[in-house]
Amino acid sequence: MIDTLLSSTSLVKCSLNQITILIMMFISAISFLALQIWSIVASSAGIEWNGDSKLIPPNPADDPFYKAPPGIASIKPGTILRHRQVPTKITLNNKDGLKLKGAWQILYRTQNSVGEPSATVTTVLVPYQAKDENLFVLNMFSDAAYNGCSPSINLQVGARNDSVFTQAQTMIAYSALTEGWYVSIADDEGFNAAFSSGPQQAYATLDSVRAVLQSEDITGIDPEPRITMYGYSGGGFVGSWVAEIQPDYAPELKIDGIAIGGLVPNMTAGLALYNKNDRSSFIPATLIGLSKDYKNLSMWLDENLIPEKAAELRKVESQCFDSNYNMFHSQDIGKYLKRGWDSIFDPVPRSVFEVTGTSGQRATPKIPLYVSETVQDDVSPIAFTDALLKKWCDEGATILYERNDLFNMSHSQESMYSLGGAFTWMQDRQAGKPASPGCRTTSLTSESLKGFVTLKMLGKILSGQLANYGIPVSGWK
Numbered sequence: 001m002i003d004t005l006l007s008s009t010s011l012v013k014c015s016l017n018q019i020t021i022l023i024m025m026f027i028s029a030i031s032f033l034a035l036q037i038w039s040i041v042a043s044s045a046g047i048e049w050n051g052d053s054k055l056i057p058p059n060p061a062d063d064p065f066y067k068a069p070p071g072i073a074s075i076k077p078g079t080i081l082r083h084r085q086v087p088t089k090i091t092l093n094n095k096d097g098l099k100l101k102g103a104w105q106i107l108y109r110t111q112n113s114v115g116e117p118s119a120t121v122t123t124v125l126v127p128y129q130a131k132d133e134n135l136f137v138l139n140m141f142s143d144a145a146y147n148g149c150s151p152s153i154n155l156q157v158g159a160r161n162d163s164v165f166t167q168a169q170t171m172i173a174y175s176a177l178t179e180g181w182y183v184s185i186a187d188d189e190g191f192n193a194a195f196s197s198g199p200q201q202a203y204a205t206l207d208s209v210r211a212v213l214q215s216e217d218i219t220g221i222d223p224e225p226r227i228t229m230y231g232y233s234g235g236g237f238v239g240s241w242v243a244e245i246q247p248d249y250a251p252e253l254k255i256d257g258i259a260i261g262g263l264v265p266n267m268t269a270g271l272a273l274y275n276k277n278d279r280s281s282f283i284p285a286t287l288i289g290l291s292k293d294y295k296n297l298s299m300w301l302d303e304n305l306i307p308e309k310a311a312e313l314r315k316v317e318s319q320c321f322d323s324n325y326n327m328f329h330s331q332d333i334g335k336y337l338k339r340g341w342d343s344i345f346d347p348v349p350r351s352v353f354e355v356t357g358t359s360g361q362r363a364t365p366k367i368p369l370y371v372s373e374t375v376q377d378d379v380s381p382i383a384f385t386d387a388l389l390k391k392w393c394d395e396g397a398t399i400l401y402e403r404n405d406l407f408n409m410s411h412s413q414e415s416m417y418s419l420g421g422a423f424t425w426m427q428d429r430q431a432g433k434p435a436s437p438g439c440r441t442t443s444l445t446s447e448s449l450k451g452f453v454t455l456k457m458l459g460k461i462l463s464g465q466l467a468n469y470g471i472p473v474s475g476w477k
Contacts, residue, residue, distance in 0.1 A: 056158040068119035078210025102126035108211035113200040113293035122186040122208035127177040128474035136176040141234025145289035149320035150187040163320035180475020195289025198241035228426040236260035243365035257429035259422035261372035267357025281328035364395040368435035372418035393439035420451025
């Protein structure tokens with residue numbers, strides 16, 4: 001009934017009654033409080049860690065475990081190549097280890113952006129009282145073109161101290177673990193850290209699911225679990241690409257639902273908006289990340305970067321998001337290019353952006369989607385998301401779209417505000433309840449109301465603080 005009422009935009013905007021207003025004020029307050037707690041978790045991560053240096057996770061380039069074995073081209077995508085227990089403890093704050101039933105790293109066969117065989121790692125976390133029939137896949141963004149920032153590194157105690165915001169996403173994994181769900185988090189950029197390549201990240205994510213489904217003898221998971229996936233911002237970018245690549249690349253995989261938000265459906269348009277503002281730090285990482293797989297872009301960079309400044313821009317190859325932000329935010333990235341900013345839209349880079357970052361060019365998603373966006377998104381104009389979802393809906397997709405026009409929220413604020421609704425929707429999928437077919441757009445879903453009114457995410461964030469003190473991470477209701 002609530003959804004029916006709120007689906008009418010005019011009713012929401014013009015005639016909200018006092019009860020609904022109070023509910024929305026309550027939701028906003030809880031969202032704000034949860035966001036502050038989340039920020040405290042993030043701000044403490046990695047800054048004051050003083051443990052034994054031997055516990056620092058080795059860089060993938062220096063760790064033989066990450067190296068693909070010979071003859072990988074003849075191996076089927078998704079095949080497990082090797083596995084091990086995670087070398088150090090999984091952590092929420094980069095200081096204290098979580099007490100889990102199991103934590104594994106699995107190296108598996110996949111392919112890069114252009115279809116060349118490769119290998120990457122997924123981390124599988126198992127709580128006590130695990131439900132082996134439930135798998136949650138977290139699209140954890142690193143927003144970096146350096147594999148030392150990958151999830152398999154950032155999840156561990158002793159990780160780098162310039163990836164704080166990325167590490168804070170571990171709270172989402174923790175929330176799933178407290179449901180008793182198995183959690184899988186892939187290094188979806190691959191060994192070469194091809195940041196912002198939709199195809200690369202989709203292939204790696206789908207192949208990680210294939211690998212986990214083969215891991216019963218390692219992890220104990222049922223080979224046919226219910227599967228949900230979540231990602232916001234960079235993770236939402238990955239989830240949307242998974243949705244449109246899965247029908248052709250991995251049609252055998254039955255994924256029960258993908259919850260995504262903060263989408264960036266058009267990379268070319270996004271990059272055009274980012275220069276000289278807080279988002280400009282994404283541009284060097286995007287250029288360098290994509291050049292790892294696209295040799296024509298690598299050659300273009302060699303020819304067009306100012307020689308005296310090239311080394312500075314290429315520092316993104318050895319540092320994570322926070323360092324990139326401090327170095328490049330609000331800068332004119334055109335100052336690194338011989339012909340200035342406009343040359344970034346030359347035919348070569350533009351063609352790569354279109355292949356790797358323009359959504360809606362592949363198959364229509366067959367996996368049910370829950371999409372959350374704020375109309376005030378400051379990373380990607382919502383018109384691009386509206387157009388993408390309309391296209392998919394016209395083609396027969398199943399999408400519940402929470403288009404938040406009730407509050408003036410930024411991209412970052414929406415990430416916390418929308419999480420309760422996304423999680424509630426995924427709980428229904430994990431319980432075996434099918435998503436309602438067809439498409440529906442509303443300003444506020446009943447899932448969001450239920451998620452916030454029951455203090456779902458706030459309770460999980462608070463309980464996460466207890467986990468830092470050695471309380472076993474266990475499934476609970």
